[in-house]
Amino acid sequence: MAEVEGVIKFDYAFDETDEVVPIDEQILLWRQMLFQYDLVGEVPDRYGGFGFGNISYRLPQGFAITASQTGRAAILEAQHFALVTDWSLERNWLRAEGAMRPSSESLTHAAIYEANASIQAVFHVHSPALWGAQEMLCLPETAASIPYGTVEMAATLKALTQRLGAEGLIRMAGHEDGIVAWSTSPLGAGARLLKALSDVP
């Protein structure tokens, strides 16, 4: 069966609350920029019309991540983020709170934060340009046999992050157009993506 973008595959405990955490201004600006570049979004002719791409950053309580199905909004506010406070990669489980439910790809982000304590921001985007230029870019990648949102993807990404360190840009061969960038700052993750995009024709 073809994978379906945007469908939550993990088990989770969710506390719906109106008390949203304040979101770093840099993250909001980067989200806006990535949307402008069509790296996150929601359009009818891509991925069956489901939203794509999600970004997160580390907080003392865990990490804040864009909520599920927020792709169509050009500008996000704090209530469009969920706070992930606990997780288990092995059990494919997480706990989150907020006004909206966490992204379907939250465990992918969790795996990266778990791998390296210096990582502060993770951007998962969908870029046909970067994904299709693998012969030229030779990005580290997860195997084509591993779909997104699985225990295997989380374990693979954790190992890949441990190998690459606090700065990374990888291709998900088993997740159409899937690219992940992480860094010690939102600027680091965003700049890494834009630099790679400027390198492809």
Ligand SMILES: [Zn+2]
């Ligand atoms: Zn994705």
